[in-house]
Amino acid sequence: MIRVVLVDDQALFRTGIRMLVASQGDLEVVGEAPDGREAIEVVRATRPDVVLMDIRMPVMDGIEATRQIVALPVPAGADAPRVIVLTTFDLDEAALRAIRAGASGFLLKDSDPEFLLAAIRTVHAGTAVIAPSATRELVARLDRTRSPVPPEFGELTAREHGMFLLAARGLSNAEIAAGEFVSEATVKTHISRVLAKLGLRDRVQLVVYAYEHGLVERHPGG
Known part of the structure; x- marks a missing residue:
């Protein structure tokens, strides 16, 4: 319940x-x-x-x-x-x-x-x-007020960085798992580590963080 x-x-x-x-x-x-x-x-x-x-x-x-x-x-x-x-x-x-x-x-x-x-x-x-x-308004507003990338973002591993970008673009755990050929449990583990390292509560804050700091555009290759 x-x-x-x-x-x-x-x-x-x-x-x-x-x-x-x-x-x-x-x-x-x-x-x-x-x-x-x-x-x-x-x-x-x-x-x-x-x-x-x-x-x-x-x-x-x-x-x-x-x-x-x-x-x-x-x-x-x-x-x-x-x-x-x-x-x-x-x-x-x-x-x-x-x-x-x-x-x-x-x-x-x-x-x-x-x-x-x-x-x-x-x-x-x-x-x-x-x-x-x-969603579109959220992205546009954050894009207009972007701020410098915090140093903790550089502490992500290459794998975590890729997971961050996919999650920031709105992909679900299942979609990320299918595209990366890993299990959903693996994706969940990586996303949890990303949230912990960046001091974020959940995916909404992850999306805000990504657009707030211009990370989606700055790292388009994943």
Whole structure:
């Protein structure tokens, strides 16, 4: 059972999402909060797997709440909750800041219900999600504000460097495995090492990192 917490200052919106999530046999809403500060307490008390987080709320916004939630101590053997940010805009600066704060992706509030449900399961499984309509805007915005390549990028091995570039271009573990003639487990191991070396939480942050530093264009050969 995937445990979900809903965070939004609009009670009607929370009700709709709660009914949608509750209609699924593998999903369960274990808590709700109307603002970021209360969300932190609810997450601490309920230990959810996934948090659906609104960005703009009173008391504490979703960006700061996300930052604090991903930093909460996690019991031994447990996984940290993953945050999906919900926004009404395709891509605004707040959504990008939320990703940098540790969110595992973001969706539009008017996303198709089936896409939202799939996103919860995808994030719970360890993969990040980005609203499809916003991917091009994300890349364009990061490309305009690129910064120097950090020194830790040079610490990647040749194999890790290649895996980084493939993941940055949006390929899944299965697609990378097929193209590189290795197992998905091998790909997962390499990607995990890349994330650890670069201090990144997940693939969304990896994509942001790649475009933020112009790495996809600078190393087109893989």
